[in-house]
Amino acid sequence: MTSAPRSFPWWLVGLFLAIFSFFTDDYIIAGILPDVAAGLDVSEPVAGQLVTVFSLTVAVATPVAGFVFARTDRRRLVLSAIALFVVANALAAVADGYAVLVGLRVLAALAAAAALPAIFAAAADLAPDDRRGRYLGSLSVAVTGAVAVGVPLGAWIAVTWSWNATFAFMAVAGVVALATVGATFPRVEAHPPTPFRDQVRVLASRQISAALVGGAAAVMGGILMITYLAPYLVALLGRDDVRAPVFAVFGVAATVGVFGGGWSVDRFGANRTLVGGMAAFIVLMAGLTLLGFAAPIPLLAFVPLVVVWGALAYWSATAVQVRLHALAGPMTAQALAMNSSLGTLGVAVGAAIGGVVLDMGAVLLLPLVTAVACATGLLLLLYAFRGAGASGDPVLQHASDDHSDRTDSTDSTDSTDRTGDPT
Template sequence: MRSAALPGWLYVLFLTLLATATDEFIIAGVLPVVADDLEVSVSAAGQLVTAFAVVYAVAAPTLSALIERFPKRTVMVTGLVLFVLANVAAAVAPDYWFLMAARIGAALCAAVVAAAVFATAAAGAPEGAQGRYLGVVTAGMTAALFSGVPLGSWLGGTFGWRATFWLIAGVGAFAVVGLLVTVPAVPGGEPAPLRERMAPLRNRAVLRLVAVTFLAASGGLMFYTYLGAYAAEVAGGSYGLLSFLVFLVGITGLAGALFSGRAADAWGPQRSLRCVLAGHAVALALATGLVFSGIGSRVALAAVIACWAIFAWALTPPVQGSILAAAGPASGMTALSLNISGLYLGTGVAGAAGGVVIGTYGAAYVPLAAAVLMTLSFLLAPSASVQEAVEVDVADEGGAVGHRKGTLPGDGAETRRPIPAAE
């Protein structure tokens, strides 16, 4: 049976995540230029990247819980407009602290927008296609990871570092128009006390999946962060080889994100999640074996890297689908934002832990350390079906909050609200 064509609004959500996620990475390629222009050290300029990631990770679940009750399109449009304004402010920043404030503002907006995008994609997906829809929007974040730094480097070298923020503002403004014109109106959650809206923070099933994401991100992105050092250990370092490997990771990573979405629909999110984690651990084990084998083949290196990238960027669709099932529709946006926090915190740990491994043992041991973290993530991933595993562990003063054990959206115990077309 041929798959139905994807709606245009889904690609607008892809573009939205591409803009917000690129904003984190794009300045990394021009840090020396920023430091020189604003008369600060390169390490101080680097804090502009760190601040964005930390604020994003901390703010995502808190802000999402506060605005869960508002319509998702309203949240996305408002958040993206403010995101555009924050990037305009960054582009005209007269000094370092003004730029830092603009970066923090952009991170706050991006955190809210990203959670609303995932919630909208999941809610707007037809029956049996949620994973596919989540895979498409996830590809926006994946593309940002590979396009941000090289694009920022090129723009900074050609037009100056401020051009990077003008570009993000322009893409964001274009996405705002697309959101207004094409995206369906997804209603917000029912008004509820803050304690109830923060239920995912006390939901053991959700927290377990967030921990899975954290460990997987720590391992997978540790290997990616030090890919150049690893490649040099295997086959000798060169700029051309590293550029090719980054391109290869981008292509295969996008394919992995899209394929895993379809797999989540076909096999269920939890089964596909465990397959992704197992494949990722095996790929890292292969990378470990290659570096210690002494083969030194660039073809073998490319094959192992491609295999690893497919699984590395296949994580988000199945884990997001599992989290939505565990949290339920009433607090899905908050739960998704909590998972995004786990992803960003794992990214931060990846760089620091990888640096310790290299400093202590050398780059050859990075894939081994990453494989250990990935194995822990696999062991932590729930093996039972979602229907058997979900039990919301929270209650308000009047009684239980959330789904009954074994009760999920679409299983007959509750009715899924139809998503109207764009107004």
């Protein structure tokens, strides 16, 4: 007897759009950095700290929000947070001072931080047992998609209209997410918060903490280059009229890379995808470092490297998510939420370090800093995931011993969800 067909999870589309909007708002400054700096009469390194402010706020506030709002109705919480996000960006579109824009960035970041734990927890509760990893992974891919699609789109809007219009676009994106979530997201009863001791075990486990820190280091390196791509292009190519098309090429290639990495996980396994993708990316960054000594270089020589760069930038993202899911077991929702939180911390640190490199006048050394950060991340991820591919047994299985009824269902889920790739 065949099972009844499942209805399409439209609620997942709404949550995907919400996360995509939140993280696009974080990264979009990268594509409009020179425009924001000129418009606010500040230097590009100072303008780049708008990324740091947003990311650091999300990184710090997300775990706190998970505890504070644990018993709040999730539908009401997510809708309220998106509404606040829309207001913050609408006001940013008419802001005319740096200090005001910083405050509005903090407000938008607090809205994102309030919603993220509720979104991941609700997705874990609403997903079928045999698709939980896939559904949660697809939400995490919204983060990478924000860079792959959102940043080039923001750059195009800024070049076509103005940097203020980019924030207006983010407000509109928030309205679309708000309408979709409002129409599709069911009421989900808020469960009592996971005991603090169990949440600490997620971070205290050597493998989980190494995976989270390693992922953050890799994100730090990747975003560092993207945040300051505009001044890097000027230094490497000797021209300032190709920013929008270069971002567009990067975005298309990165989108292909996200889905190509998911295919690679299914075809070759998460470990091979992770090592191959990150190692190739590190080699490319080393090559760009050497290429800086030949600056300025022709645009036609650089475009193929942008294609490879974009494709490799997020090739390993799905592999990390699948392995993290296998390790976290019953703590998957918390681990993925913390992965997003630490990823934004990596963005904040990367933007800050990139600003220092820019102030030193060493913009052509940004690829070298990226290579070192990503190599550190790869080593930590290899340590975290060693042995995880053989059985997929969660290293935190003992954390659910006090909840045996949850453990039984999770054990069966892990065996089918290990390859839960969002593509």
